[in-house]
Amino acid sequence: MAHFTHLNEKGEAQMVDVGEKAMTTRIARASAQVKMSNETLKMIVEGKHKKGDVLAVARIAGIQAAKKTSDMIPLCHPLMLTSIKVELTPDWDNNAIRISTQCKVSGQTGVEMEALCAASVAGLTIYDMCKAVDKAMIVSDIQLETKSGGKSGEWKRQAE
DSSP: OOOOTTBOTTSOBOOOOOTTSOOEEEEEEEEEEEEOOHHHHHHHHTTOOTTOOHHHHHHHHHHHHHHTHHHHSTTOOOOOOSEEEEEEEEEGGGTEEEEEEEEEEEESSOOHHHHHHHHHHHHHHHHHHHTTTOTTOEEEEEEEEEEEOSTTOOEEOOOO
16 A cells, blocks of 8 residues: 555644755646637737736736645645746637646755646636636646656656
8 A cells, every 4th residue: 555645654644744855956847728718718818808917817826826835735835936937828729728837946845736736726817807708618637747856856747
């Protein structure tokens, strides 16, 4: 049976002690997408939404989410992130906004959750701002793309 590091010998939740781990540069990239109608995508890209610049607000929300990840994920360590990037790209072929995030830290634990939270909250922010005009939007495909650093080294999602 696998050993779960977030459980003690009694099966109780615990925060992992990373105090003895090596300080390394750790980078994680994640992605998500928000599918929508062509009309909604056009409105966002042309900056015609009455609530303002949807992409700018979603970018800031993603950055804020990465910074607050340990407040949302109970056993996640608070990190001094050195870089957070959130890119939002229209995908006209699929009527979607593609979200790509990257988080970086020099520390003793990884930044996968920060990158994933950034992608998730950026997508949810797009949904929140546009739900009045398109309730059928779908926030989907939230996933880790790559991670580097630490004892486990490099990891990259394999093409399906």
